[in-house]
Amino acid sequence: MKESMATVADLGEFAVIRDFFAPLHETNAPGMVVGIGDDAAVLAVPRTQQLLATVDALVEGVHFSGTDDPFRIGQKALRVNLSDIAAMGGLPTWYLLSLGLPAATSTAWLAEFVRGLQVTGAEFGVRIAGGNITASSAGCSIHVTMFGQVGQGRALTRSGAQVGDRILVTGTIGDAALGLAVRQGRLQAVDEADRLYLEGRLDLPEARIAMGLAVSDAAVVHAAMDISDGLVADLGHLCQAGGVGAQVDVEKLPLSAAARRMVERDPELWPLLLTGGEDYELLVTATEGALEILETLARQTGVPWTEIGVITSAAEIEIRQQGQPMSLPQKGWRHF
Amino acid sequence: MKESMATVADLGEFAVIRDFFAPLHETNAPGMVVGIGDDAAVLAVPRTQQLLATVDALVEGVHFSGTDDPFRIGQKALRVNLSDIAAMGGLPTWYLLSLGLPAATSTAWLAEFVRGLQVTGAEFGVRIAGGNITASSAGCSIHVTMFGQVGQGRALTRSGAQVGDRILVTGTIGDAALGLAVRQGRLQAVDEADRLYLEGRLDLPEARIAMGLAVSDAAVVHAAMDISDGLVADLGHLCQAGGVGAQVDVEKLPLSAAARRMVERDPELWPLLLTGGEDYELLVTATEGALEILETLARQTGVPWTEIGVITSAAEIEIRQQGQPMSLPQKGWRHF
Numbered sequence: 001m002k003e004s005m006a007t008v009a010d011l012g013e014f015a016v017i018r019d020f021f022a023p024l025h026e027t028n029a030p031g032m033v034v035g036i037g038d039d040a041a042v043l044a045v046p047r048t049q050q051l052l053a054t055v056d057a058l059v060e061g062v063h064f065s066g067t068d069d070p071f072r073i074g075q076k077a078l079r080v081n082l083s084d085i086a087a088m089g090g091l092p093t094w095y096l097l098s099l100g101l102p103a104a105t106s107t108a109w110l111a112e113f114v115r116g117l118q119v120t121g122a123e124f125g126v127r128i129a130g131g132n133i134t135a136s137s138a139g140c141s142i143h144v145t146m147f148g149q150v151g152q153g154r155a156l157t158r159s160g161a162q163v164g165d166r167i168l169v170t171g172t173i174g175d176a177a178l179g180l181a182v183r184q185g186r187l188q189a190v191d192e193a194d195r196l197y198l199e200g201r202l203d204l205p206e207a208r209i210a211m212g213l214a215v216s217d218a219a220v221v222h223a224a225m226d227i228s229d230g231l232v233a234d235l236g237h238l239c240q241a242g243g244v245g246a247q248v249d250v251e252k253l254p255l256s257a258a259a260r261r262m263v264e265r266d267p268e269l270w271p272l273l274l275t276g277g278e279d280y281e282l283l284v285t286a287t288e289g290a291l292e293i294l295e296t297l298a299r300q301t302g303v304p305w306t307e308i309g310v311i312t313s314a315a316e317i318e319i320r321q322q323g324q325p326m327s328l329p330q331k332g333w334r335h336f
Numbered sequence: 337m338k339e340s341m342a343t344v345a346d347l348g349e350f351a352v353i354r355d356f357f358a359p360l361h362e363t364n365a366p367g368m369v370v371g372i373g374d375d376a377a378v379l380a381v382p383r384t385q386q387l388l389a390t391v392d393a394l395v396e397g398v399h400f401s402g403t404d405d406p407f408r409i410g411q412k413a414l415r416v417n418l419s420d421i422a423a424m425g426g427l428p429t430w431y432l433l434s435l436g437l438p439a440a441t442s443t444a445w446l447a448e449f450v451r452g453l454q455v456t457g458a459e460f461g462v463r464i465a466g467g468n469i470t471a472s473s474a475g476c477s478i479h480v481t482m483f484g485q486v487g488q489g490r491a492l493t494r495s496g497a498q499v500g501d502r503i504l505v506t507g508t509i510g511d512a513a514l515g516l517a518v519r520q521g522r523l524q525a526v527d528e529a530d531r532l533y534l535e536g537r538l539d540l541p542e543a544r545i546a547m548g549l550a551v552s553d554a555a556v557v558h559a560a561m562d563i564s565d566g567l568v569a570d571l572g573h574l575c576q577a578g579g580v581g582a583q584v585d586v587e588k589l590p591l592s593a594a595a596r597r598m599v600e601r602d603p604e605l606w607p608l609l610l611t612g613g614e615d616y617e618l619l620v621t622a623t624e625g626a627l628e629i630l631e632t633l634a635r636q637t638g639v640p641w642t643e644i645g646v647i648t649s650a651a652e653i654e655i656r657q658q659g660q661p662m663s664l665p666q667k668g669w670r671h672f
Binding site: 033034037038039040041042043044045047050051052053054055056057059060061062063084085087088090094096097098100129130131132134135136137138139141143145146147148150152155157158225226241 | 369370373374375376377378379380381383386387388389390391392393395396397398399420421423424426430432433434436465466467468470471472473474475477479481482483484486488491493494561562577
């Protein structure tokens with residue numbers, strides 16, 4: 001049997017942990033008193049800080065396919081969670097990993113998956129603190145609990161949007177939804193470079209940690225969240241949390257060059273850009289007076305803000321195109 | 337369609353959260369600054385405390401079947417994690433829940449599962465702080481991240497066993513393994529009362545929180561863990577962490593009346609008692625001088641300790657029956 005064709009069942013659980021996950025463990029990681037290998041991690045939260053904790057999962061057959069690159073899956077599993085820490089204005093610190101693996105999972109797949117964890121962990125400065133591996137009778141499932149820290153009272157929350165607030169987003173919207181449609185053969189990118197860009201946006205969300213920290217430090221927004229279920233759906237969650245409505249102008253949406261080329265070729269794609277999931281950009285509301293500060297933070301972090309609309313007292317999200325209300329077939333990603 | 341036959345797909349993700357999980361949320365839960373409903377939970381860890389964090393999963397087809405009682409599954413999903421907090425000497429506080437649910441999951445199943453979470457959460461004083469729900473193309477999977485707190489430097493760890501330490505366990509050993517064999521029709525209990533008792537031990541692990549706290553406060557053990565993979569396998573983990581060996585006398589093992597009746601009828605069951613998983617009892621090592629203190633803690637908490645053997649300088653776990661080495665077909669539960 002070739003080494004690369006060995007399976008996790010050949011190795012057994014403890015050898016899998018020893019050979020693949022224990023090497024991820026770093027001694028002397030900040031605040032990690034006890035890491036991998038005991039019944040629970042022991043973690044020290046500095047006195048001035050509050051703990052952030054979030055969990056998100058990638059499930060085979062739902063979020064990825066068995067033929068997708070495991071190196072990218074490992075990176076994405078951390079990045080979707082890092083985006084939640086960014087949305088709270090936090091600094092990510094540690095994570096726990098709970099894996100369901102089919103017995104036939106190859107060690108080659110696992111090695112690349114772990115390399116993805118390692119690379120993204122190093123990039124964002126987050127350390128594995130523990131986890132769990134169980135057999136799965138069906139596909140692979142990856143559940144990551146991500147921890148972060150935020151100064152007391154400085155967490156950015158979804159509630160708090162005020163009527164008259166400007167609505168802003170980081171980066172560009174709709175790339176991941178287009179990337180997924182292209183990968184699944186439902187759409188064609190304009191050219192190969194665009195295809196690579198859009199699929200890259202699907203596979204490697206940015207996780208706007210630096211901007212989240214800057215916004216928390218500046219205490220400059222009323223409400224914040226990350227966009228994972230699609231702009232319209234998540235803006236709906238933000239408005240619901242604040243008891244407000246919103247008006248968004250489609251013309252103002254920040255699009256990548258690749259997305260703009262596709263929507264110019266086919267204007268029917270607008271609803272997909274507005275409702276497709278997995279942007280992992282930040283969505284905030286702030287007073288008009290705060291815009292200059294946000295612009296300064298954009299220059300400092302290199303992450304652009306774009307104003308896309310305004311918070312209203314209406315009980316709905318109004319999407320306008322050329323000044324006219326636009327109707328959408330559905331608001332966002334449906335899990336069921 | 338009858339209400340009880342509705343599925344999670346009929347409701348949709350957000351209605352599922354609103355109707356089933358949001359009601360679990362308690363305002364003013366200690367330390368929970370932001371709970372369910374934002375991008376991450378915001379949690380306050382008291383200055384004197386360190387954070388404990390652990391994750392464990394129950395997967396359909398591996399840990400439970402689709403016909404098992406969802407009320408018990410909800411309870412067990414928390415209890416297996418609470419046992420890890422107990423093994424560290426901690427006080428459990430909050431949890432995150434990451435669920436993979438088939439679209440056809442009935443709301444009746446979900447309601448009973450959530451009732452199990454509610455009952456066990458109330459019993460142990462742990463509050464839900466957030467979570468995630470995703471569709472699952474296969475069976476149901478339940479990943480729980482459990483948090484606890486422990487005084488600085490007071491966490492009980494697996495390492496630290498010293499040659500000459502006595503080995504002790506709480507409660508009784510082997511009940512859950514017998515309960516599983518009975519449920520699966522591989523064994524017959526002596527009578528119906530025994531069957532109910534053994535299956536109850538399988539379904540509702542005790543999670544020895546009070547004893548874990550007492551042992552941590554008394555600073556009375558060298559090493560501690562909970563027994564989830566079987567006594568022999570977990571004692572092996574404890575010995576490996578401490579660089580020591582162990583000798584265990586089978587005659588000393590604490591057995592329930594039901595287990596004793598079965599092993600008296602069939603002495604071939606001894607290996608199953610020693611290696612079967614899911615006891616969720618505490619396993620500790622302590623000096624002979626500490627035994628009296630442990631006995632006092634047993635009286636105070638109502639949880640008995642039984643001395644089963646001694647830590648040695650050998651590189652192995654020796655199991656003795658009537659003074660003779662006993663060989664075991666396998667050491668413990670294999671996940672793959």
